[in-house]
Each structure stands twice: as structure tokens, then as C-alpha cells.
Amino acid sequence: AAGVIQSPRHLIKEKRETATLKCYPIPRHDTVYWYQQGPGQDPQFLISFYEKMQSDKGSIPDRFSAQQFSDYHSELNMSSLELGDSALYFCASSYRTGRIYNEQFFGPGTRLTVL
Amino acid sequence: AQKVTQAQTEISVVEKEDVTLDCVYETRDTTYYLFWYKQPPSGELVFLIRRNSFDEQNEISGRYSWNFQKSTSSFNFTITASQVVDSAVYFCALSEEIGANNLFFGTGTRLTVIP
Numbered sequence: 001a002a003g004v005i006q007s008p009r010h011l012i013k014e015k016r017e018t019a020t021l022k023c024y025p026i027p028r029h030d031t032v033y034w035y036q037q038g039p040g041q042d043p044q045f046l047i048s049f050y051e052k053m054q055s056d057k058g059s060i061p062d063r064f065s066a067q068q069f070s071d072y073h074s075e076l077n078m079s080s081l082e083l084g085d086s087a088l089y090f091c092a093s094s095y096r097t098g099r100i101y102n103e104q105f106f107g108p109g110t111r112l113t114v115l
Numbered sequence: 116a117q118k119v120t121q122a123q124t125e126i127s128v129v130e131k132e133d134v135t136l137d138c139v140y141e142t143r144d145t146t147y148y149l150f151w152y153k154q155p156p157s158g159e160l161v162f163l164i165r166r167n168s169f170d171e172q173n174e175i176s177g178r179y180s181w182n183f184q185k186s187t188s189s190f191n192f193t194i195t196a197s198q199v200v201d202s203a204v205y206f207c208a209l210s211e212e213i214g215a216n217n218l219f220f221g222t223g224t225r226l227t228v229i230p
Contacts (some may be wrong), residue, residue, distance in 0.1 A: 027176060033217055042206060043160070056217050085184035094216070101216030103150070106160035 001024055004093050004107035013081050021076040021110045025093030027066045031055070032074040033104060034066060035090040043090055050096060051072060078112075086114045117142045119222050128197050131230050136192045136224045138207030144168075145163035146212035149183065149190045149220045154223070155203040166190065 005024040013019050025032050031050045031095075036044040036059075043059035049068035063081075068074045078085060088111050091106035118141040128134045139178050140149065151163040164174065166183050176193045194201055203224045208218040 031216075035218075042222050043218070045217040047219055051162070058133075058217060064136055090160060092160075092218075099212070101210075103148075103165040104218060105162055108151075108159045111158070 004091055004105055006088055006091050006107035006110050008110060009108065010111050011115075012115065013107075014115055015081055015083065017081050017114075019081060019112060021078070021091075023073055023074045023091030023107060023114070024095075025072050025074070025091075026105060029093035029095045029105075030072060030097055031094045031101060032072070033092040033094075034060075034074070035077050035092065035106075036083075037088040037089070037109075041087075046076070054107060057059070058114045081114045083114050086112060088112075117144075117209055117219045118149075119207050119219055119221035121205075121207055121224050122223045124222070124228070125225045127227045127229060130199060131196050133193060133195050134197055134226065136194075136205050136226065138190045138192065138221060139208050140188050140190065140207070142211060143210060144211040145209075148210045148212075150208040150210070150218065151181065151190075151192050152206045152208060152220075153174060153203045154206065160206070163192075167224075194226075197226075199228050199230050202226060202228045 034046040035049040039042040046060040048056045052068045066076045088109045090109045091107045094104045120139045128230040147168045149166045153161040180193045182191045204223045206223045210216045
């Protein structure tokens with residue numbers, strides 16, 4: 001079965017650079033979530049989109065932005081990178097049935113290292 | 116506000132032993148969902164189970180079983196006859212019906228199964 005695809009899998013950037021992470025949800029999934037997992041930490045919710053509209057916002061820094069495109073893929077844009085942004089970034093997707101969001105399936109993650 | 120507590124930071128067991136991972140949650144919503152995810156050393160997040168707040172029936176899936184008790188706000192996970200491949204970090208998570216269903220994770224329990 002198709003899974004969530006994330007690219008790139010690994011990314012190394014310098015401080016103050018920008019980075020773009022991409023997420024391709026499972027086919028027919030209409031909701032995308034982004035999570036950030038720092039070293040030894042639990043995943044923290046950043047932002048989510050449903051049908052190309054932002055649906056919820058968590059602890060996403062102002063330096064980050066994201067969007068969901070017409071083909072449902074999503075991109076997380078990160079600017080002015082800081083050392084503390086080094087983390088594993090997960091994308092997850094699900095589909096909505098009426099008011100109910102079904103379980104989220106996670107991609108393999110993008111490991112971002114900021115030097 | 117929602118909160119998930121996994122009091123056990125690390126657990127070590129010898130292969131073939133049974134082990135229970137504890138999860139206690141807090142929420143003001145009457146409708147919510149509880150999850151367990153496994154994160155092996157490779158880093159991906161593997162979905163194990165989703166349970167809604169109206170379904171207190173315990174579930175068994177092979178060597179895995181889950182005990183959901185609303186009276187104590189607990190959703191514990193038991194692995195029977197543990198195997199080395201069970202070594203991973205296990206996260207309990209909560210989502211609420213109101214909102215976009217983003218996940219609130221506990222801090223995780225690192226399980227090491229010793230051969």
C-alpha cells in the first residue's frame with residue numbers, strides 16, 4: 001500500500017539559510033499534518049491543512065510557513081534557520097469522514113541538521 | 116487542556132517476558148481518541164492502534180493488547196512474550212474531536228528487550 005512520502009530524507013543547512021520540506025500524502029487523504037521531533041523529544045504538532053486550507057496551528061515559529069497544494073501535497077518552508085531547528089520533521093496524512101478525522105499515518109521523516 | 120503522561124521513561128526486559136507500558140491522559144473533551152505509535156531505531160513512526168472514547172473494549176492483536184479504562188484515564192499497552200524486534204520508543208497520543216485532530220504525544224517510553 002502507498003505510504004506518505006517525504007523529501008528529502010536528510011538535509012544539512014547552515015544557520016540563517018532556508019529549507020523546504022515536501023510531503024506527499026497517501027492517495028485520497030485530504031488532511032496533512034506537520035510535526036517536529038527534537039532529539040530525545042516527543043513529536044510536537046506544528047500545523048495542519050484540510051482541503052488546502054490551514055485547519056489548525058500549533059507551536060510553529062513565525063519563521064516557518066506551510067501550504068497544501070491542489071494535488072494535496074504540502075511544503076514546509078523554513079527560513080533564517082537556527083541550530084535549534086535541527087530535528088526530525090514528520091508529515092502525516094489522514095482523511096476526513098464528516099466531522100471525524102481518521103487515524104494519521106506518518107511519513108518516514110526528514111532529518112534536518114543545522115550547522 | 117490536554118496532556119498525556121508516560122511515567123516510564125525507560126524499561127528493560129529479557130526476551131519472552133511480558134511488559135506493560137503505562138499511559139495516563141487528561142482531556143476536557145467527552146469525545147477523544149487515543150493512540151499508540153512505535154518508533155524503532157530507524158526513526159519512523161508506526162501506527163499501532165486508535166481507540167475512541169466511547170469504546171472501552173480491550174483489544175488484542177497478536178502479542179499486543181491494550182487496556183482502556185476511562186475511570187482511571189488510562190490506556191495501557193502490553194506486549195506478551197517480548198522479542199528483540201520490539202525494542203523501540205513507544206508513544207501514547209491523544210486527539211480531541213474538536214479541532215483538526217492533531218496529536219498530543221506523551222514523552223515516550225524506551226523499551227529495550229534483551230536477548
